[in-house]
Each structure stands twice: as C-alpha cells, then as structure tokens.
Amino acid sequence: xxxxxxxxxxxxxxxxxxxxxxxxxxxxxxQPQRLVITTIPHAITVKLxxxxxxxxxxxxxxxxxxxxxxxxxxxxxxxxxxxxxxSLYRFQTPYFWPTQQWPVxxxxxxxxLAKRNIRKKGILELHEQEHYNRLHKWMNxxxxxxxxxxxxxxxxxxxxxxxxxxxxxxQERAYWVVHRPPPGTVSAMDYGLDRRIxxxxxxxxxxxxxxxxxxxxxxxxxxxxKCLPSNPWLTDDATYWTLNMPNVEIPTKMRVERxxxxxxxxxxxxxGRNDFRLFLxxxxxxxxxxxxxxxxxxxxxxxxxxxxxAEQIYKTFLARGAPRWINxxxxxxxxxxxxxxxxxxxxxxxxxxxxxxxxxxDSYGRYxxxxxxxxxxxxxxxxxxxxxxxNQLEQNARNRRPSLSPIILRQMEEExxxxxxxxxxxxxxxxxxxxxxxxxVYSGISDFPSxxxxxxxxxxxxxxxxxxxxxxxxxxxxxxxxxxxxxEGEGEGNPAARGPVGGNVSRSRMALSLRRLLxxxxxxxTMFASLSPKCHSAAGTSSRIQPISPNxxxxxxxxxxxxxxxxxxxxxxxxxxxxxxxEDEEEENRAASRGGVGAKEIICxxxxxxxxxxxx
Amino acid sequence: xxxxxxxxxxxxxVACYRHLASCVGGCTDSxxxxxxxxxxxxxxxxxxxxxxxxxxxxxxxxSLPEEQRKEMELLWVAFSSSLELLHLDMCKVFNMSDxxxxxxxxxxxxxGLQGSEVAARALSLPDLNQTQSPTLxxxxxxxxxxxxxxxxxxxxxxxxxxxxxxxxxxxxxxxHGPQYAxxxxxxxxxxxxxxxxxxxxxxxxxxCQRNKFCAVLFLFAVVLVAGFxxxxxxxxxxxxx
Numbered sequence: 001x002x003x004x005x006x007x008x009x010x011x012x013x014x015x016x017x018x019x020x021x022x023x024x025x026x027x028x029x030x031q032p033q034r035l036v037i038t039t040i041p042h043a044i045t046v047k048l049x050x051x052x053x054x055x056x057x058x059x060x061x062x063x064x065x066x067x068x069x070x071x072x073x074x075x076x077x078x079x080x081x082x083x084x085x086x087s088l089y090r091f092q093t094p095y096f097w098p099t100q101q102w103p104v105x106x107x108x109x110x111x112x113l114a115k116r117n118i119r120k121k122g123i124l125e126l127h128e129q130e131h132y133n134r135l136h137k138w139m140n141x142x143x144x145x146x147x148x149x150x151x152x153x154x155x156x157x158x159x160x161x162x163x164x165x166x167x168x169x170x171q172e173r174a175y176w177v178v179h180r181p182p183p184g185t186v187s188a189m190d191y192g193l194d195r196r197i198x199x200x201x202x203x204x205x206x207x208x209x210x211x212x213x214x215x216x217x218x219x220x221x222x223x224x225x226k227c228l229p230s231n232p233w234l235t236d237d238a239t240y241w242t243l244n245m246p247n248v249e250i251p252t253k254m255r256v257e258r259x260x261x262x263x264x265x266x267x268x269x270x271x272g273r274n275d276f277r278l279f280l281x282x283x284x285x286x287x288x289x290x291x292x293x294x295x296x297x298x299x300x301x302x303x304x305x306x307x308x309x310a311e312q313i314y315k316t317f318l319a320r321g322a323p324r325w326i327n328x329x330x331x332x333x334x335x336x337x338x339x340x341x342x343x344x345x346x347x348x349x350x351x352x353x354x355x356x357x358x359x360x361x362d363s364y365g366r367y368x369x370x371x372x373x374x375x376x377x378x379x380x381x382x383x384x385x386x387x388x389x390x391n392q393l394e395q396n397a398r399n400r401r402p403s404l405s406p407i408i409l410r411q412m413e414e415e416x417x418x419x420x421x422x423x424x425x426x427x428x429x430x431x432x433x434x435x436x437x438x439x440x441v442y443s444g445i446s447d448f449p450s451x452x453x454x455x456x457x458x459x460x461x462x463x464x465x466x467x468x469x470x471x472x473x474x475x476x477x478x479x480x481x482x483x484x485x486x487x488e489g490e491g492e493g494n495p496a497a498r499g500p501v502g503g504n505v506s507r508s509r510m511a512l513s514l515r516r517l518l519x520x521x522x523x524x525x526t527m528f529a530s531l532s533p534k535c536h537s538a539a540g541t542s543s544r545i546q547p548i549s550p551n552x553x554x555x556x557x558x559x560x561x562x563x564x565x566x567x568x569x570x571x572x573x574x575x576x577x578x579x580x581x582x583e584d585e586e587e588e589n590r591a592a593s594r595g596g597v598g599a600k601e602i603i604c605x606x607x608x609x610x611x612x613x614x615x616x
Numbered sequence: 617x618x619x620x621x622x623x624x625x626x627x628x629x630v631a632c633y634r635h636l637a638s639c640v641g642g643c644t645d646s647x648x649x650x651x652x653x654x655x656x657x658x659x660x661x662x663x664x665x666x667x668x669x670x671x672x673x674x675x676x677x678x679s680l681p682e683e684q685r686k687e688m689e690l691l692w693v694a695f696s697s698s699l700e701l702l703h704l705d706m707c708k709v710f711n712m713s714d715x716x717x718x719x720x721x722x723x724x725x726x727x728g729l730q731g732s733e734v735a736a737r738a739l740s741l742p743d744l745n746q747t748q749s750p751t752l753x754x755x756x757x758x759x760x761x762x763x764x765x766x767x768x769x770x771x772x773x774x775x776x777x778x779x780x781x782x783x784x785x786x787x788x789x790x791x792h793g794p795q796y797a798x799x800x801x802x803x804x805x806x807x808x809x810x811x812x813x814x815x816x817x818x819x820x821x822x823x824c825q826r827n828k829f830c831a832v833l834f835l836f837a838v839v840l841v842a843g844f845x846x847x848x849x850x851x852x853x854x855x856x857x
Contacts, residue, residue: 015715019723030726042643042726093727094712105704107697117796121815144791145694148624149701152631160732167728168638242839392635 011099013070017061018070018091020051028052029246032090033074038163043074043088050084059084060234069098072174078182090167096175107146110135112176114150119169127183184400216261220254230256230386235397241403243383246270247416253382260368263360268290279372280363287324288355288363291317295352299345310343318351330353622670623695626663630654630702632738637705641716642727650718650760652735653709659738660702667695668774675782689784690791696778702773708806710764710778 021027033043049071050058062082065071066089072082074088082089113132115242124132126475136143157165177185218224222231232238243252251271259266259275266272273289294317298309317326318336328336332350339347367373386398633656637651674680674688716724 018725019715022723022725024722033728040728042728090728091725093729094716095638095708096723099711103704107701114796122796140788140791141693141789142697142791143795144690144793145697146628147793147796148627148694149631149698152627153634156628156631156635156737159737161730164729164732168635171638171727473814513735 008034008045014065014068014070015097015099018065021049021091033090035163035166038166040163041168043090045086046072046084047080047086049082049089063234067178069096069175069178072170074170077170077173077175078185080177092174093171096171098178106135107142109176109180110139110146111150111153112172114147115154118150125182131180131589179576220258226385228252228385229383230388235386235388235393236400237386237388238403239383239386243381247274251376251380253377253380256380257376261355263364266364266367275372275376276363276367279367279370282370282372283363283366285363287317287326288359290324291326292352292355292359297350298348303345307343310340310347313348326351326355327358333615334377506507567587621699622663623665624690625845626660626667626695626698626734628654629660629663629738630705632735633660634705635700636735637709637712639729640709640712641725641780642729643724643729644729644731645716645718645724647718648711650757652739654760654763656735656738657706657764661767661770662713664695664702664771664774667691668778671695672778672781675784692778692784693786693789696775699771699775699778703768703775706764706768706771708766710761713757713761713764719757812817 028044029043029048030044032039032041049062066080066082071089072092074090113128199233227240229239230237232240246271248600259272266276277289280289294313316322317324328351332354336351636653671692712818
C-alpha cells in the first residue's frame with residue numbers, strides 16, 4: 001500500500017476525532033494534574049477517552065492516536081501506548097501534530113537536543129547523545145546557529161509561567177519521541193529504508209482509479225482487516241514478518257494474491273520475481289527479466305560502477321551477437337546505443353520500459369496460467385490467527401528482539417545474487433553469433449544436457465576451446481550457439497583462424513575480443529561463471545567449430561546445449577575492433593570480402609576506435 | 617553596523633515566534649495571541665530585510681578581505697537557517713489558522729496551557745527605525761490570512777534571492793562555537809560574539825563596550841579609594857597611638 005494513501009486518510013480522520021473530543025459537553029472530560037509545584041489542567045485518562053469513543057475498535061484507534069502523537073502520556077513518556085488504567089494523557093498542541101505537509105527537520109531536532117542539554121546540564125540519554133554527535137558532524141556549518149537558537153528558545157521559555165513551561169516541555173518531548181523514537185520502541189512514523197520511492201511504481205491519481213485501487217487492496221490493508229496471523233505492531237509477535245520474508249520458500253496466500261493484482265506487484269516482491277524467473281526460464285525468455293534487473297541494478301547502483309555496468313549490459317544484452325540478446329525495436333535500440341556513448345544512470349530507461357511492457361503484456365499473462373504459478377498457489381499457506389491473552393502480550397513485548405543487521409542481510413543478498421549469476425542460463429538464440437577461433441567461450445548451464453554434451457562438460461570446463469570434443473559435441477546439436485569472448489591477457493601468437501570455416505558458415509558477426517576494452521580497465525562482471533585456464537594452442541583450432549546456421553534462428557529446441565563458459569584466452573594483438581554503429585546489415589556481406597577477417601569484436605559504441613583492417 | 621546586531625535580535629524574535637506558534641489552536645489561542653504573532657512576524661521581517669541587504673552587499677563585494685569574508689559567510693549560513701525556521705513556522709501558523717478559527721472556541725484543543733506572556737521579550741526590543749505599531753487587533757481573519765500568505769511569499773522570495781545572488785559554499789563554513797551550549801554562561805559564546813546581545817540588558821545599546829569600560833574604571837577607582845582610606849586609617853591610628 002503506498003504509504004501516502006493510508007496516512008493521509010487516517011491523519012485527517014484522527015484530526016476530526018480529536019477536534020470532536022474538545023467539545024465541553026460531549027467531548028472527553030478532563031481533570032487537573034497535580035504536580036508538586038502547581039496544577040495543570042486538561043489531563044485526561046484513557047478510560048474516559050475510550051468511553052468517549054465507544055467502540056470495540058476504540059482500543060486500536062486509541063493506540064494509533066497515541067502512536068501518531070495526537071495524545072501523549074504524562075507518565076512513562078517513552079512508551080506510546082494506551083493503558084486503560086488511571087494513567088494520565090494530554091492532547092498535543094496542533095503545532096506538533098504530525099500532519100503530512102510539515103517536514104520534520106533535523107535542524108529542529110538539533111536545536112531541541114541542544115536545549116535539552118542546557119536544561120539537563122549536559123546529561124543526555126545515550127541515543128540522544130549519539131544523535132547529537134551525528135548531527136554535529138553533518139550540520140557542522142550551521143552549528144553556531146543551532147546553539148544560539150537553542151539558547152534563545154530556552155530563554156524565551158523562561159518567560160512563561162512555570163506550569164506552561166512544564167507543559168511546553170512535555171509537548172516538545174512527546175513530539176520528538178514520536179519522530180525520533182528511542183531505541184527499542186516502535187514508531188508509527190516508520191521512517192525506515194523501505195520508504196524510498198520506487199520509480200517503477202505507478203502513482204494512483206484520478207478518482208475512479210482511486211476507487212478501483214481501494215477496492216482491490218482493501219483486503220490487504222492491515223488497518224482495515226486483520227492481518228494473519230497477527231499484526232506485529234500490535235501483538236509484538238513477529239511471525240507475520242517471518243512468513244513474509246523476501247525470499248521465503250512458501251509464500252502466504254495473501255502474498256500470492258497480490259501478485260495477481262498487477263505486474264508491478266509481481267516484480268516488486270522478491271518471491272514473486274523468483275517465481276516469475278523460474279517460469280521464464282522454462283520458457284527460455286529469461287533474458288528479458290535479466291535485462292530488466294540489470295537496468296535496475298544500474299539505476300540504483302553506485303556511480304563508480306555505472307560505466308562498467310552499462311558496458312556489461314550492452315555486451316550481454318544489446319549488442320549484436322550478444323549472448324542474451326533481447327528483442328527491442330529498432331528505434332529504441334538506436335536511441336539506447338546513442339545514449340550509451342555517454343552512459344548515465346537512466347540511459348537504459350527506454351529499453352527497460354520496452355522490455356517491461358513486453359513482459360507485462362506477454363509473459364505475465366502466460367505466467368498467470370502456467371503450472372509454475374498454479375503450483376505456487378497450491379502450496380501457499382494461510383496462517384491461523386493468533387489469540388493472545390494480555391499476559392502473553394506483555395511477554396511478547398518483553399521478548400522483542402532486534403532483527404538481523406542490515407549488513408548481514410545485504411551479505412545474504414549478495415551471496416544469493418552471486419549464486420544465481422553462477423547458474424545463469426544463456427539460452428537466447430541470436431542469429432548473429434558465431435564461434436570465433438581463438439577466443440574464449442561463454443557458457444551457462446544447460447537445462448537439457450544432450451548425451452554428447454554432458455560428458456564433455458567438465459572437460460570443456462577446463463580446456464575450453466579444445467577443438468574436437470567441442471566441435472563434435474556442438475555439431476550434433478541443431479541450434480548451438482557460441483559466443484566467444486576474450487579476456488585480458490597478453491597477446492599470444494595464437495594462430496588465428498582466417499575467416500569462417502566449416503561448411504555452413506554464416507556471415508554473422510559475433511562477439512569478439514574485448515581486449516582493448518578490457519585493457520582500459522573494464523572488467524567483466526561476475527555475472528558469468530568464469531573459469532580461467534589459459535588456453536593456448538587449442539584456441540586456434542576451435543575454428544572448426546560449426547557456427548550457427550542462419551536457417552535455424554528461432555528454434556527453441558528441446559535438446560539444447562547452451563554450453564558457454566568464459567575462459568580467459570590470449571588474443572593476438574591484431575584483433576580489430578570495429579565501431580558497431582558504422583556497420584549495418586549490409587556489412588555482413590563485406591565480412592567475407594575482408595579476406596578472412598572473421599574476427600569482428602563487439603565493442604561498446606562509446607569507445608573510440610582506430611579503424612584498422614585486422615587479421616583475425 | 618546594524619547587521620550583526622540585528623542578527624541576534626532576529627534569533628530572539630524567531631524563538632519567540634515559535635513559542636507563540638506552538639499555542640495556536642490550543643486553549644490559549646485568542647485574538648491577542650494572533651496579534652502578537654503578527655507583530656512578532658513583522659518585526660522578524662524587518663530585521664531579516666536589514667540583515668539580508670547588509671550581507672548581500674558585503675558578500676558581493678569582491679574586495680572584501682578574506683577574514684571578513686569568512687565571518688560574513690558564517691553569518692550568512694546562520695541567517696539563512698533562521699529564515700528557513702521562520703518560514704516553516706509561518707507556514708505552520710498559516711495552515712493551523714485554517715483549521716482553528718477563533719470564531720469557534722469550542723474546538724480549540726485543551727492542551728493544558730494557561731497563557732503567559734511570551735511575546736513581551738520580542739516585542740519590547742527597540743525598533744530599528746520605526747515606532748511600535750498599535751496593538752489593536754487587525755480585525756477580519758481573512759485579511760490576516762492573506763497578509764500572512766503574502767509575507768510567507770516574501771520570505772520565500774528572500775530565501776531564493778539570497779541563493780541566487782550570493783554563492784556561499786555551506787560546507788566550507790566552519791563555526792567557531794562549541795559543540796554544546798554552555799548552560800552556565802549568561803553571555804553567548806565567542807562564536808558570533810560580535811553579533812550577540814547580553815541577556816541582562818534588553819535595551820542594549822551599541823555603546824555597551826564603553827559602559828563596560830566605565831564600570832571597570834569605576835570599580836578600580838573604588839578599590840583605590842578603599843585602599844587609600846585603609847592606609848590612611850592605619851597611618852592615623854599609628855599616629856594616634
């Protein structure tokens with residue numbers, strides 16, 4: 001649920017109710033609070049508050065009022081809960097109400113802490129001390145202002161009568177308990193990491209859309225309907241979160257139902273995405289999702305890695321002869337390639353959107369009808385509702401433990417990513433790929449190892465371009481695809497194959513040495529398992545590998561071998577790099593006429609090149 | 617120089633405005649409170665205007681010596697922060713006066729306040745060049761509202777203007793002051809000391825340095841006289857006996 005929707009709705013409703021409570025006749029009855037020095041009016045007890053609210057939802061709603069900060073407790077001020085005994089509360093002044101438009105500034109917090117420091121004569125609580133030091137570091141340039149303004153506010157407060165001063169201090173303190181909660185307490189404001197806006201989500205605007213949206217999601221709103229087994233914010237029992245972890249094996253029924261709402265929902269849920277990925281793998285169109293994910297990675301990644309990532313994505317998905325070539329229309333491709341000359345974070349947006357819409361219109365529908373999805377739906381669980389007694393609730397509250405550190409979570413994510421990358425299945429056929437003699441070979445693990453291929457797999461893994469076994473193995477399959485890529489290495493005198501060999505030579509281009517690029521420091525990503533024995537002489541003879549016949553481009557053969565593995569191979573220095581954009585379909589004809597060059601290399605179009613006529 | 621002096625006054629006024637703003641919508645909300653808000657606001661704006669002009673003038677002067685420039689930049693950062701604070705408070709008051717109309721006092725939130733004089737401090741400050749405006753309430757709330765809206769726009773404009781005209785690199789500014797506000801000092805820390813006002817003398821004059829000097833001199837004289845008397849007493853008693 002987009003946060004804004006439920007928040008505003010409930011903020012406004014809360015305000016309305018609080019205002020109604022002020023009515024001297026029908027509102028909440030208040031009593032004076034007796035302190036040692038004075039008496040302050042307008043203290044209310046929850047009992048009277050609940051009497052005033054008069055519903056079974058009262059307790060929950062009352063908790064919400066306190067948690068949001070419309071009412072604050074006078075004793076035990078750090079725990080924003082309602083206690084239906086004689087503990088006293090008071091209404092918060094509207095200035096401190098948590099209305100959405102007013103930002104909660106760190107500057108204000110710094111001033112507040114400085115004031116508190118003055119009042120408490122240097123003794124701040126630990127978390128306050130930490131915040132203070134952190135703010136001092138990050139807002140150092142305005143520190144004079146902060147200190148002086150704190151002093152001024154402190155002095156201005158002294159002008160007030162003592163009871164009013166006490167009230168104001170309590171108000172301010174309560175405000176900051178809501179917005180900067182002490183450790184170990186929950187916060188209704190929920191400022192956590194998940195608050196960031198995902199650019200892929202669609203903002204809901206327009207009345208009918210809103211109505212439709214509400215109707216769709218109303219059963220999934222924990223405010224409107226009980227969430228099963230229980231809402232952890234209310235019962236302090238974290239089963240709900242455990243069951244809904246990002247990569248849990250068996251999802252809950254509600255979660256699976258949400259995947260059916262829209263494609264965006266499916267993708268944004270990691271478990272859903274995994275399921276979808278599995279489905280696509282079976283359909284041999286996994287490259288779309290992989291491309292989309294790499295684009296996301298580019299968009300959200302650090303600036304330092306952007307260039308590399310863009311290059312890698314281009315080489316893997318977009319270039320002609322790429323191992324996981326995606327099918328986007330010519331115009332988008334043109335725009336993207338042009339943009340890649342000066343890569344930036346959003347350079348792949350057009351292509352990503354295209355692929356997203358493709359998946360949404362095409363694969364998503366089929367996924368919904370697929371056996372994968374049906375299986376998942378069948379296995380999904382629906383947990384029983386918890387029924388906790390009051391004592392159990394207190395026990396739960398006492399047993400609250402912090403969750404896994406985000407550092408550990410991140411490590412786990414990275415491990416999982418690496419594991420997935422190692423298992424990547426390059427199954428995309430591209431009629432432009434052709435094996436190249438002396439260059440290394442990309443590989444994935446095939447789903448359907450053919451009889452001849454599998455025994456040679458481990459063999460291949462270690463002596464990549466060993467000619468005969470490979471050519472034999474690959475010859476025997478109808479649509480084998482080879483992609484050759486070189487890695488950095490000193491140029492060795494590999495006897496480069498001259499031109500295409502073998503019977504059905506296709507004039508297609510293929511991925512060639514990236515040596516020049518790699519020398520410039522663009523390291524291949526760990527997306528593909530890289531095994532790197534150096535293959536010397538064997539490389540030369542791999543020219544006998546049969547290239548793909550262009551007559552069988554789009555078959556999705558049941559028996560396929562997609563055996564690519566990346567091996568570092570030395571490339572002769574004569575390997576050329578030709579600018580892709582200066583080539584077009586007609587260039588294929590020239591390939592043969594180049595006198596056996598054969599070795600055209602995929603380069604990123606933004607690299608500047610010296611055109612040479614190279615030998616393979 | 618009116619600039620630096622104005623700044624500490626501005627801080628004072630902004631602090632008072634915040635205290636007043638925190639009462640809006642509560643049970644102490646009244647025409648008087650709204651009026652005090654208005655006056656405080658106007659005062660703040662006058663001060664802000666003066667400081668803004670002063671700073672902009674100096675910071676655009678390329679021939680300013682380095683040390684002075686650093687001081688000015690420090691003041692600039694502090695001033696823009698105060699402006700932002702004031703702007704935020706004004707926006708809050710604007711929004712709240714929408715919800716809480718004084719016509720319906722039943723809906724005012726019972727916050728436990730009993731009302732006290734917060735504004736006296738801000739409003740009793742000497743005006744720079746103008747006389748105190750009359751304390752009669754402005755009248756219609758809608759008029760007040762549109763004035764407030766206008767003034768918010770003005771402050772907004774001022775902030776934008778400042779950003780446009782003067783390029784101060786905030787992260788290069790280093791404050792002089794301590795990390796913690798010293799609870800025991802009655803005068804402000806050395807940081808913007810030139811710009812600070814002593815709390816005990818609300819009617820502070822630029823001549824306070826002279827006053828201090830006179831006071832020291834006077835004390836010295838008193839000590840001298842006392843010493844003289846005691847010495848002479850000793851001598852005379854010596855003579856007598």
